[in-house]
Amino acid sequence: MEPQRAPALRRLLPPLLLLLLSLPPRARAKYVRGNLSSKEDWVFLTRFCFLSDYGRLDFRFRYPEAKCCQNILLYFDDPSQWPAVYKAGDKDCLAKESVIRPENNQVINLTTQYAWSGCQVVSEEGTRYLSCSSGRSFRSVRERWWYIALSKCGGDGLQLEYEMVLTNGKSFWTRHFSADEFGILETDVTFLLIFILIFFLSCYFGYLLKGRQLLHTTYKMFMAAAGVEVLSLLFFCIYWGQYATDGIGNESVKILAKLLFSSSFLIFLLMLILLGKGFTVTRGRISHAGSVKLSVYMTLYTLTHVVLLIYEAEFFDPGQVLYTYESPAGYGLIGLQVAAYVWFCYAVLVSLRHFPEKQPFYVPFFAAYTLWFFAVPVMALIANFGIPKWAREKIVNGIQLGIHLYAHGVFLIMTRPSAANKNFPYHVRTSQIASAGVPGPGGNQSADKAFPQHVYGNVTFISDSVPNFTELFSIPPPTTSAGKQVEETAVAAAVAPRGRVVTMAEPGAASPPLPARFPKAADPGWDGPTPPYQPLVPQTAAPHTGFTEYFSMHTAGGTAPPV
Incomplete structure (x- = not known):
């Protein structure tokens, strides 16, 4: 039985999705336009990270001549510049202007006296306006964040219609x-192609596993996670492609891509915890208490992800370069990730203690995904404190996609249906799970949870073009007692040599008569000579001819000679 999902989560997801998609887009520079009216005398407009040699700002500003004279201020990310003035409550407008270096041409006077502003007076419906159209190039020793603000110290407020195009070179x-x-667009396209390959390989492996009755729920979850990852990257590529074309993009498409990315992560995380608990590997069901714990945990994790996206869209300050995990919700996700790893460790250790024969799967599985569990928190800490802000987004994007690729690639390799794969986890067929989960006598539910220790069926992968003759002679289980079902492949694997079929007689059935050692003992009317004494020697099988050699009968009293 698959662990049940919380019904409340299914009811919450549609409205949460609509809420996220309806969030207003944030101004991210590139192409920015708006109409500002404020009583403040210093206001932040936008920011952009320019290249060292090819940065360019083209602008068009318009405001009433009565509001003259306003200034465009250009700050960069040096500690003495933007960090020193933004949200500095002890600095007034003049103090914020004083950190600007005039020799760097960081001030654009929006007046007709400043030739580089391109301003001229125009009349419209009896009102005189200052209309300014020009541009500015940016050069620095390295890539820098530049912040654009509007000021009019000692005035009666600010009013401005603005339109800005911020570019880096002319390449698409x-x-x-x-x-x-x-590099984000190129990186996303590359990983999209790789994940499409992984998804198709997983579908092909799933097709092979289905033919061998080994396509279990956890592998279906892996296929779903890979498919959702492909959709997420597809929407990211659509967003960045449109953004590269017009400098605006569609923020709803990006939010949808983020939701799908988080969904893929959550599906994969749930699959890992289920495999750690032995679901579809050593047991056919998760207990009711375990299902409740999983539902509560995944609901909490999902809601935290949604809160993180809302917090990022609504409360992140556009005047600061912030990373996704630089928020209470982000640190909450890191805590939940650590808690999931502790749960994962406990589940794997319990599974190994009860099923030590599964070490070839669980030992590399545990080692590989220990790295994965710690990769996300470590990446968040490095991104917050170790990567320069002018390079952080592209580096984090590549690392994050690399972590997802590592997780999916390792699982794809560990579950490839090949006879050479010693780490293959699934040895119980899907048709055997139902019989393994039938309650025992007296309604004992302990039989619901674990597979019999050696019910692994045919552990080798026989070519589909070669018939498996050992599966042609199976005896259906009796219908009178569910607790006495007989699994032919299990008995054959535990008792019979490879290549032989052993069938079972019903308990209590009469055994076939043993051959008499002396004819007279069997027939009192025998008049022939009595043969000499011969010890009873077990008969041996005929030489192997390539197919099943003989059939033997097991009875309650023991094993009869071959017939």
């Missing part, structure tokens, strides 16, 4: 991208 792959986003 760089023009509208901030320098910290370079």
